[in-house]
Amino acid sequence: MPSWATEELKYAALPDKRLNQRLIKIVENLAGQPHGSVSQASGDWANTKATYNFWKSSPIEAEDIIEAHQKQTTQRASKEEIVLAIQDTSDFNFTHHRFKTESQGFGMTCAQKYVRGLKVHSLMVSTTPGVP
Numbered sequence: 723m724p725s726w727a728t729e730e731l732k733y734a735a736l737p738d739k740r741l742n743q744r745l746i747k748i749v750e751n752l753a754g755q756p757h758g759s760v761s762q763a764s765g766d767w768a769n770t771k772a773t774y775n776f777w778k779s780s781p782i783e784a785e786d787i788i789e790a791h792q793k794q795t796t797q798r799a800s801k802e803e804i805v806l807a808i809q810d811t812s813d814f815n816f817t818h819h820r821f822k823t824e825s826q827g828f829g830m831t832c833a834q835k836y837v838r839g840l841k842v843h844s845l846m847v848s849t850t851p852g853v854p
Contacts, residue, residue, distance in 0.1 A: 725750060734790035737781040745787065748773050799847060808846045815839040 724732075727749040734742050751773070755763040764770040776782065799805045813831040816822040816839045824838070831839040 727753065730794050731787070731790050733793045734787060736786060741776070741779070741782060744772060744776050748776060795847060802849050804850050806848045806850065808848065809843065811841060811843045813839055813841055 725746070727746045731742070731746055731749065734745055736742050736745065747769070751763045751765065751769065752760070760773055761767075761770045764773055815831065815837060816828050817837050822828040822838055828838045828840060831837055831841055
């Protein structure tokens, strides 16, 4: 039986099959120890280094991974009669960080022009009994 990560990321279409396998391993490791550092979750130096190399790899785009997750989420949701889309907007204030500038994507989050930060709009999808 495939792991939950294998099922969740089955639509990942990274440039090489080995990258898809590495992605699944990274997700399983990090989900297994969400409170730990990358090195703790990876278990050893080889896996830690492989994780960082994966993240630095130029042929891998975050959109490719997100697209696989979105496709799987859409497929699961289509089987449900009712789906709840729970959303929230949060402001992250980085005004006290001198080097967080507008050119780096930190803009105004309120009417006060000196305040710099990020607005994050997150969405969580759930079924009515709470089972994904």
